[in-house]
Amino acid sequence: MKKGYDIVIIGGGIIGCSIAFELSKRGVKDILLVEKRFLTAGATGRCGAGIRQQWGAELNASIALESTHILEHLEEYTGYDHSIELHQGGYLLVAYTDKEWAQFQKNLEVQHKLGIESVGLTPRECLDIVPYLNLDGVVGGTFCQKDGHANPFHSTQAYAKGAMRQGVDIETFCEVTGFRTSNRAITAVETTKGIVETKMVINCANTRAPELAAMVGDDIPVYSERHQALVTEPVEPLIDCMVMSFSRSYYVQQTPHGSFVMGIGPKEEPSHNFHSSWQFLEQNCAIMCEALPILRKLNVVRQWAGQYDMSPDRHPVIDEADTCKNFYSVCGFSGHGFMVAPRIAILMANYLTGQKDSIDITKSAKKDLRPGISLSNLLLYNCI
Ligand SMILES: Cc1cc2nc3c(=O)[nH]c(=O)nc-3n(C[C@H](O)[C@H](O)[C@H](O)COP(=O)(O)OP(=O)(O)OC[C@H]3O[C@@H](n4cnc5c(N)ncnc54)[C@H](O)[C@@H]3O)c2cc1C
Known part of the structure; x- marks a missing residue:
């Protein structure tokens, strides 16, 4: 682990690893992924790993469809030398x-x-x-x-190993404990292995994402x-x-x-x-x-x-903290994050590298979900 990185991704589940892969695939080199235990220690390693395209909302169905297409050849896509056991x-x-x-x-x-x-x-x-x-x-x-369904351990490893080959550093048994900011922008991440300077954080800590976001003053209604x-x-x-x-x-x-x-x-x-x-x-x-x-x-x-x-409407939240520039959270998958991870990672990587995407996340914004809470407008809320 170096002293500083352009981007720090928090969380070694399918979401963090797939975003690390897609960003590095787009030429973003200086990325660190930190995981407090080991890859797949969280929900990803405990999930049913079911993959379904049978959704009621068009956006959900299309995200699941495109994700399935990627999972159908994930080994080739990421250069993984083992089967992800997709059945x-x-x-x-x-x-x-x-x-x-x-x-x-x-x-x-x-x-x-x-x-x-x-x-x-x-x-x-x-x-x-x-x-x-x-x-x-x-x-x-x-x-x-x-x-x-597929094997969630191999699917995550496929993304993680692909990301590492593309230059991403992965630090396991490294917990994020705090953040440093200046002028309402992120400057560093505090971890149990030291301070890492950075210009951007992508918070993929699943159920722990809200408490990490709260450390920079952001309020995410995910529990x-x-x-x-x-x-x-x-x-x-x-x-x-x-x-x-x-x-x-x-x-x-x-x-x-x-x-x-x-x-x-x-x-x-x-x-x-x-x-x-x-x-x-x-x-x-x-x-x-x-x-x-x-x-x-x-x-x-x-x-x-x-x-x-x-999440309140049971669909993912992709949020930039309005209290802290370049602090993003990707969470709220409400029990189906494994099956949509491939397309969500592409969406996120396209957004952050300024590339066009057929899904305009800023248009999917739905504000004021709970009284007193106004989320920033980079937010994906799909109605069921
Ligand atoms: C019983 C069960 C069944 C499920 N079945 C399905 C299914 O059939 N299909 C489906 O699509 N989805 C299913 N899901 C949901 C799916 O598992 C999740 O939506 C998905 O795995 C979320 O991935 P993630 O990367 O966001 O989270 P995680 O895999 O939880 O990864 C987050 C990581 O962040 C790490 N972390 C947390 N705090 C910190 C910190 N401070 N510093 C560093 N690291 C930190 C954690 O250790 C964890 O490894 C199921 C979930 C469960 C629990």
Whole structure:
């Protein structure tokens, strides 16, 4: 680590590493990425790593579509010598209420406009895709074969190693503890390994991003929410796609290794709690075994907890602090940052290097989300 860099990126998850890669790909050389533990120590290494293009808002769907295109050849794109284990077995989204089904019809229209190959299914047709699905209460479903999942550790390493080859320095076990400013502009970052002079900070610290932004007086309405997941013993291939429900709040997929990874999404109090709970194990198993009774036969081998960085409208925040020039935060992914990271990184790198981008983030701004809070106008808020 040198004494100074043009840019310091905070956070060694998929967001920080992909932005480091895209910036260095555009010729920005003098970049340091600092991570307080190891790469993927945060949400990225704890996520389900599902990738879906089946969104209801056009901007979200197009960001997810373009991200999928990049993930389809990420190894070549970043020069990574290992597979990121992308498996495009599809996502089956199950509707259990008429309201949900009606929304799915509208979503399909949006997706088809963008060329996303999703289809609407009757309950019987859902069964053709997942023969083990319990059809009780199922009103219909949608399916997109190009959706799937990848290995989040390899995906992050692909970006990180590519960035390092392009000249980025990565310092792990180095925590950012404060900032130095002059005339409302960033001048240095204080870390547990010393002070690093810099002209720009990109804060990709996920659920810790708001407290880092607060150190320069910026107020980001993102909070941390615990979400848990578990993995079963490996068994023979049973289900090729991700199965997911919004109204019953579950997702489940079988990994290439044969184990099932799954989670549910009960609303929890804001916290940085990383502990697993018995309540999750019980609720998760009840919900999942109702949806897919074949899972009753499987043994759970491990469960873990991670954090969602929740934003008010559940969509990403890209923000330049109005209290401190050149202090950017990229957070608020609300549980789907892995699947949109490739395109968000391009968007951010294009913006910072003055290159044109088909998405104008300044136009997506939505101000005054909470009484008394006015965010700066470099902000991406997509309505659902
Ligand atoms: C259980 C679970 C399931 C999920 N499933 C999916 C899914 O299927 N699909 C999907 O797209 N997304 C999913 N997500 C969400 C996804 O994991 C996140 O949106 C994404 O990984 C965010 O990446 P990130 O780089 O912003 O954050 P992180 O990976 O958390 O990286 C931030 C890093 O910042 C570091 N850091 C924090 N403070 C400091 C500091 N002061 N100094 C230095 N470093 C610091 C942390 O150690 C951390 O490594 C899931 C999340 C969870 C928890």
